[in-house]
Amino acid sequence: MIKSLPKDVQAQLRSGVTIFSLQQCVEELILNSIDAGATCVAVKIDIEACKLQVIDNGTGMCWEDMERVGLRYNTSKCSSLEDLENLCFYGFRGEAISSIISLAEML
DSSP: OOEEOOHHHHHHHOOOOOOOSHHHHHHHHHHHHHHTTOSOEEEEEETTTTEEEEEEOSOOOOGGGGGTTTSTTEESSOOSHHHHHTOOOSOOSSOHHHHHHHHHHHO
16 A cells, blocks of 8 residues: 655655656656566556656556646555564655656656
Protein backbone atom coordinates (compact mmCIF):
# COMPACT_ATOMS: atom_id res chain seq x y z
CA MET A 1 0.00 0.00 0.00
CA ILE A 2 1.32 3.42 -0.92
CA LYS A 3 1.35 5.86 1.99
CA SER A 4 2.91 9.19 2.86
CA LEU A 5 6.24 9.02 4.65
CA PRO A 6 6.32 10.45 8.17
CA LYS A 7 7.76 13.99 8.39
CA ASP A 8 10.94 12.82 10.18
CA VAL A 9 11.67 10.38 7.35
CA GLN A 10 10.94 13.06 4.73
CA ALA A 11 13.47 15.35 6.41
CA GLN A 12 16.16 12.66 6.11
CA LEU A 13 15.41 12.09 2.42
CA ARG A 14 15.48 15.57 0.98
CA SER A 15 17.66 14.64 -1.95
CA GLY A 16 15.96 16.66 -4.66
CA VAL A 17 15.58 13.85 -7.18
CA THR A 18 14.81 15.49 -10.49
CA ILE A 19 14.37 13.80 -13.85
CA PHE A 20 15.73 15.91 -16.72
CA SER A 21 15.99 13.50 -19.64
CA LEU A 22 14.22 10.66 -21.39
CA GLN A 23 17.14 8.41 -20.45
CA GLN A 24 16.71 9.19 -16.74
CA CYS A 25 12.97 8.66 -17.03
CA VAL A 26 13.39 5.23 -18.66
CA GLU A 27 16.02 4.25 -16.09
CA GLU A 28 13.78 5.17 -13.14
CA LEU A 29 10.79 3.34 -14.61
CA ILE A 30 12.87 0.21 -15.24
CA LEU A 31 14.18 0.33 -11.67
CA ASN A 32 10.58 0.68 -10.52
CA SER A 33 9.75 -2.48 -12.48
CA ILE A 34 12.66 -4.33 -10.89
CA ASP A 35 11.52 -3.19 -7.44
CA ALA A 36 8.10 -4.67 -8.29
CA GLY A 37 9.74 -8.05 -8.91
CA ALA A 38 9.63 -7.93 -12.70
CA THR A 39 11.68 -10.49 -14.60
CA CYS A 40 10.70 -9.12 -18.01
CA VAL A 41 10.55 -5.43 -18.92
CA ALA A 42 9.69 -3.89 -22.30
CA VAL A 43 10.13 -0.21 -23.15
CA LYS A 44 8.28 1.47 -26.01
CA ILE A 45 9.28 4.99 -27.03
CA ASP A 46 7.56 7.12 -29.67
CA ILE A 47 9.62 10.31 -29.91
CA GLU A 48 7.33 12.00 -32.45
CA ALA A 49 4.23 11.47 -30.29
CA CYS A 50 6.19 12.19 -27.10
CA LYS A 51 5.10 8.86 -25.57
CA LEU A 52 6.88 6.40 -23.32
CA GLN A 53 5.50 3.10 -22.08
CA VAL A 54 7.12 0.59 -19.76
CA ILE A 55 5.45 -2.82 -19.55
CA ASP A 56 6.54 -5.45 -17.06
CA ASN A 57 5.43 -8.62 -15.31
CA GLY A 58 6.02 -7.25 -11.82
CA THR A 59 3.55 -7.01 -8.99
CA GLY A 60 0.90 -4.46 -9.88
CA MET A 61 -0.64 -1.84 -7.66
CA CYS A 62 -4.01 -2.08 -6.00
CA TRP A 63 -6.68 0.34 -7.16
CA GLU A 64 -6.51 2.35 -3.93
CA ASP A 65 -2.85 3.16 -4.60
CA MET A 66 -3.71 4.96 -7.84
CA GLU A 67 -4.68 8.07 -5.84
CA ARG A 68 -1.27 8.28 -4.15
CA VAL A 69 1.18 7.10 -6.81
CA GLY A 70 3.28 10.00 -8.01
CA LEU A 71 2.77 12.16 -4.94
CA ARG A 72 6.12 13.22 -3.51
CA TYR A 73 7.20 11.22 -0.45
CA ASN A 74 4.49 8.62 -0.96
CA THR A 75 5.87 5.08 -1.17
CA SER A 76 5.12 1.47 -0.35
CA LYS A 77 8.75 0.65 0.44
CA CYS A 78 9.62 2.67 3.52
CA SER A 79 7.65 3.88 6.52
CA SER A 80 10.18 4.70 9.27
CA LEU A 81 13.75 5.83 9.89
CA GLU A 82 14.62 2.23 10.77
CA ASP A 83 13.55 1.13 7.29
CA LEU A 84 16.23 3.41 5.83
CA GLU A 85 18.93 1.26 7.44
CA ASN A 86 17.78 -1.96 5.74
CA LEU A 87 16.89 -0.84 2.23
CA CYS A 88 16.76 -3.45 -0.49
CA PHE A 89 15.04 -1.39 -3.20
CA TYR A 90 16.26 1.01 -5.88
CA GLY A 91 13.43 3.45 -5.26
CA PHE A 92 11.98 4.14 -1.86
CA ARG A 93 11.55 7.90 -1.46
CA GLY A 94 8.51 8.49 -3.61
CA GLU A 95 10.36 11.15 -5.60
CA ALA A 96 11.17 9.71 -9.03
CA ILE A 97 7.60 9.19 -10.25
CA SER A 98 6.67 12.62 -8.92
CA SER A 99 9.55 14.15 -10.88
CA ILE A 100 8.54 12.25 -14.05
CA ILE A 101 5.01 13.62 -13.70
CA SER A 102 6.39 17.17 -13.37
CA LEU A 103 8.50 16.68 -16.49
CA ALA A 104 5.55 15.28 -18.46
CA GLU A 105 3.37 18.23 -17.46
CA MET A 106 5.93 20.59 -19.04
CA LEU A 107 5.76 18.83 -22.41
